Amino acid sequence: MKKVQGNDSFQRINYLYQISKYISGKNSALSSYYGNLIISVAKKNVLKIHPDMKRQMCKKCKCILINNISAKMRIKNKNKAKTIEWECNTCGTRRTFPASKNKDHRVWLEKPESVVEVVQ
């Protein structure tokens, strides 16, 4: 197997994300502690957090947001364009993502042309 650079840190981030998500409904303090750790590990090793992972974290307290458990999700109309709004239950910050139908709002990593090579 070809090893990716910073593989063990990626594994660590992945693991921390899993526990943070698991614990977020039960104890928000621990969830935000693990979330902060994810960011500091990524900063120390100069790695990028995958946007899917990053979008699930609260911007302010770094808890993992799960609908109806640690956050509220609403779909809103803003100037005829639809947006998804996430509200964190612990700190109350809101975050909006654009989601209108006739526009392509996918992140670059989700698009098929971003994949160059699949390492086995």
Place this chain on the structure above:
Amino acid sequence: MATEERFNKEAVDTIVDFLKANVPKNEIDNIETELKKDFVLAKRRSKNQRSKKKKKKVRCLTRNEKKKLNFFNIPRNSLKYEDIQSMNEIWLDYVSQLLELDKPIPECTSKSWETFTQSLYKADFHGSILKVVRSKCPSYVDKIGICIMDTRNTFKIICKENIITTIPKKGCVFEMYLKNIKITLFGKHLCVRPAERSTKKLKGHLHPDL
């Protein structure tokens, strides 16, 4: 408003009286004209002063806010052992993948031993079962629990009776259990912040306490 105006007038009168009493005689006529002078620039504020008043948007939680949300002290009985137990199962998967436990463990003297210990040192300890084997403080000895927090100088451990205890790393020897392997850790060498540990290089040989 009326009282304020009256007060202002009184103040003006006293000032004028004071000036009349103290200024040399030949300049008394000039007092009223001097007082009526207007400073045009005094009433104008510079643009820099106005823009400074805008508040900065706070991006992350401040320390006070964290304290209000109770992020710093996790109460002694707030968590349940059963909830954390499944965290340990995830951890076992993670560690066996990281250390490649499906392959035989390298010998102490072989070359791959060093990479094995390096990757163990870089691993995450949240969710591992830790047992205190030796300690300078006798009351810590024989405590078993799952690690939930890992700070620079302490481990936070939750034991089977749902009690959270903090154990200082310095001066303690821990044992870690992975399926059928037992690993002894010297707490003295783990006194680093968990995020920094993954980038820090380990020295080739470290002497345990005598």
